[in-house]
Amino acid sequence: MRWILIAGLVVVGTGVVVTLIGMLLPRGHSVSRSASLHHSPEAVWKLIAGAPTWRHDVRSYEELPGVQGRRTWRETDRHGQKITFEVVDSLPPRHLVVRIAGPKLPFGGVWMYDIMPTAQGCSLTITENGEVYNPIFRFVSRFIMGHTATLDAYLKSLTTALGENSLVTNTAAR
Numbered sequence: 001m002r003w004i005l006i007a008g009l010v011v012v013g014t015g016v017v018v019t020l021i022g023m024l025l026p027r028g029h030s031v032s033r034s035a036s037l038h039h040s041p042e043a044v045w046k047l048i049a050g051a052p053t054w055r056h057d058v059r060s061y062e063e064l065p066g067v068q069g070r071r072t073w074r075e076t077d078r079h080g081q082k083i084t085f086e087v088v089d090s091l092p093p094r095h096l097v098v099r100i101a102g103p104k105l106p107f108g109g110v111w112m113y114d115i116m117p118t119a120q121g122c123s124l125t126i127t128e129n130g131e132v133y134n135p136i137f138r139f140v141s142r143f144i145m146g147h148t149a150t151l152d153a154y155l156k157s158l159t160t161a162l163g164e165n166s167l168v169t170n171t172a173a174r
Contacts, residue, residue: 022135025142030129033151038121039162045093047161048113048124054161057153072101106134107141124158126151 037044052058052075060076064084072086084102088110089095096113109130116123128151132138141147159165 022139032127034125055157
């Protein structure tokens with residue numbers, strides 16, 4: 001019986017410590033990842049600005065009526081979570097800004113995609129300016145998953161869809 005009480009206190013104590021640390025972490029973060037690709041900016045743009053059906057983590061996708069002429073869509077991930085996105089800025093084939101438009105999520109953010117031509121094809125830099133509202137999720141995002149997990153998965157799906165092994169580089173993280 002004593003061991004059960006000790007185990008319970010350890011679980012509760014861990015939860016309290018995780019929550020307190022999460023509360024001390026900043027709500028927002030900014031991270032970037034870059035990839036060198038052997039495809040033209042137009043080919044990369046076609047994928048990233050189109051339907052995300054090429055991504056491994058997207059189970060389903062549907063276009064929604066846009067507000068103020070903005071492209072809006074909803075993705076359902078492999079866990080069944082539905083997230084609505086909208087294009088905030090678009091300058092084909094060089095610059096795309098997308099934000100989470102869904103309300104009542106424990107996180108939000110804006111992703112900027114910058115494509116620069118190179119002699120071998122192009123480079124793609126994705127910058128995530130994210131926010132994690134729940135302190136427990138903030139702790140998990142920072143210390144367990146890492147703030148770059150979404151960007152890394154995205155770039156892995158992109159390079160697979162393009163049929164290449166890209167060099168992904170770390171860039172600034174705040």
